[in-house]
Amino acid sequence: MPDSPDDYAIVVGIDTYHDGTIPPLKGCVNDARLFERWLVHKEGGNLDPKNVKVIVSGAAAPPQPVKDDIESTMIGLIDAYQTSGRRRRRLYLWFSGHGVTPQGPYDDCAVLMINALRPTGLGRNIPGRLAAERLRKRAIFKEVVLIMDCCREVTDVAEASLSFPSGDDPILGPTTRWFYGLATQWGATTAERELPDPLDPAAPRLWQGVFTHAVVEALWQAADANGEVTTESLRNHVRQRTLQLAPSERLPELTPDSNRPPMVLVPSIPPSHLTEVRINVAGPNGGVQIRDGVNIRQNVTAPIQNVGPGRYSIRLGTGLYLIATPAAGDVFAKSALVEVTGAIVDVPL
Numbered sequence: 001m002p003d004s005p006d007d008y009a010i011v012v013g014i015d016t017y018h019d020g021t022i023p024p025l026k027g028c029v030n031d032a033r034l035f036e037r038w039l040v041h042k043e044g045g046n047l048d049p050k051n052v053k054v055i056v057s058g059a060a061a062p063p064q065p066v067k068d069d070i071e072s073t074m075i076g077l078i079d080a081y082q083t084s085g086r087r088r089r090r091l092y093l094w095f096s097g098h099g100v101t102p103q104g105p106y107d108d109c110a111v112l113m114i115n116a117l118r119p120t121g122l123g124r125n126i127p128g129r130l131a132a133e134r135l136r137k138r139a140i141f142k143e144v145v146l147i148m149d150c151c152r153e154v155t156d157v158a159e160a161s162l163s164f165p166s167g168d169d170p171i172l173g174p175t176t177r178w179f180y181g182l183a184t185q186w187g188a189t190t191a192e193r194e195l196p197d198p199l200d201p202a203a204p205r206l207w208q209g210v211f212t213h214a215v216v217e218a219l220w221q222a223a224d225a226n227g228e229v230t231t232e233s234l235r236n237h238v239r240q241r242t243l244q245l246a247p248s249e250r251l252p253e254l255t256p257d258s259n260r261p262p263m264v265l266v267p268s269i270p271p272s273h274l275t276e277v278r279i280n281v282a283g284p285n286g287g288v289q290i291r292d293g294v295n296i297r298q299n300v301t302a303p304i305q306n307v308g309p310g311r312y313s314i315r316l317g318t319g320l321y322l323i324a325t326p327a328a329g330d331v332f333a334k335s336a337l338v339e340v341t342g343a344i345v346d347v348p349l
Contacts, residue, residue: 034197181234
């Protein structure tokens with residue numbers, strides 16, 4: 001039985017655009033499938049598969065997805081709420097494909113549908129933030145999480161609209177919590193690479209968005225000091241990992257609901273998702289410190305085990321870490337910058 005029976009998801013990935021005016025991508029369908037795997041995994045989102053609607057480009061005839069496919073799914077959620085009157089827990093919206101920055105009142109990102117045309121048919125899109133806001137304000141769900149691995153180019157003028165109105169609930173709408181993650185900032189492009197499978201590093205590498213890789217990896221293992229993945233721990237992990245994997249790209253835009261505490265996305269990360277880091281300290285020592293490898297003033301609070309004289313063990317998520325023997329303040333007797341990628345790491349100090 002899924003632990004999250006009241007969670008729903010709409011997942012979209014588009015690699016190929018059928019008229020040829022928009023170049024194909026390599027990793028967007030993989031992005032959608034990776035997120036789908038996390039959603040239904042019992043140690044991930046643990047959603048009921050029947051509550052996960054996945055629409056990806058492929059050999060379907062007529063080509064999918066088009067705007068009606070996505071809007072019909074959203075309208076179905078609205079209709080179900082109006083019929084039952086029962087508020088669900090969380091909605092995930094995931095879009096991966098070519099994107100544009102549309103005209104409109106929101107600083108938005110719109111994912112282009114498979115029948116989009118350049119330059120005259122860019123209005124065939126779904127504006128992610130506008131969709132999330134309209135669904136959020138209707139109070140159908142208590143939480144809305146939007147993730148978009150799309151460019152936000154402004155090389156062409158694009159209009160963005162939705163066929164269903166906002167229908168704001170003035171009482172419950174303001175109580176809906178939210179988190180929006182966009183792969184890049186206004187006017188910038190994103191990157192895709194051939195990278196390890198973030199849910200199974202032993203599996204073959206596959207093309208995927210750098211942002212997708214960082215987000216799914218964070219959902220799988222970016223636990224905070226309480227062993228939870230929160231919107232804050234995800235935000236920190238994704239910023240660090242995208243900086244490592246694509247240093248020439250602009251950082252993602254990750255916007256939490258600042259009026260409330262961070263949302264808990266995964267209540268308990270199994271230790272098996274983390275990597276063992278073994279530390280050997282030569283000579284007299286007073287223990288070790290683990291710090292964030294990008295912001296070295298930030299301590300990592302995961303428990304360190306002393307497993308013998310000068311020997312320590314800690315389990316960490318994928319990322320860059322500074323491992324050091326403490327001296328005074330931010331001055332270390334010995335230190336090493338270590339990248340954790342999923343295999344056991346031995347660190348001599």
